[in-house]
Amino acid sequence: MPASVRWMLxxxxxxxxxxxxxxxxxxxxxxxxxxxxxxxxxxxxxKVRDKTYKKIEKAASRAAKKIGA
Structure with missing residues (x-):
């Protein structure tokens, strides 16, 4: 069976x-x-989602300060 027929199948x-x-x-x-x-x-x-978002925001803020943004 040709490859094109196999692909169509x-x-x-x-x-x-x-x-x-x-x-x-x-x-x-x-x-x-x-x-x-x-x-x-x-x-x-x-509640866990809100805590996680706050931690992410803090980490992003610290990272921005470190790179001088």
Whole structure:
């Protein structure tokens, strides 16, 4: 089988798998998306996120001072 035919076959199979997965996976995607959003909005996660942002800002400020910016 020539290489170009193999590539066309691979592309066709990937396309078919994508379409089938997209149709079957929409509800699972929504479920995962909802869980991720709930985790992101969790008060404990928000607290840690805020502390992390403050530490990053301090480190960036110190680095800027060191390089004279």
């Amino acid at each position: 691979v592309i066709a199979l990937v396309g078919a798998a994508y379409v089938a997965g997209a149709k079957a996976g929409r509800s699972r995607y929504r479920e995962i998306s909802r869980a991720a959003r709930n985790l992101w909005d969790d008060p404990g996660v928000k």
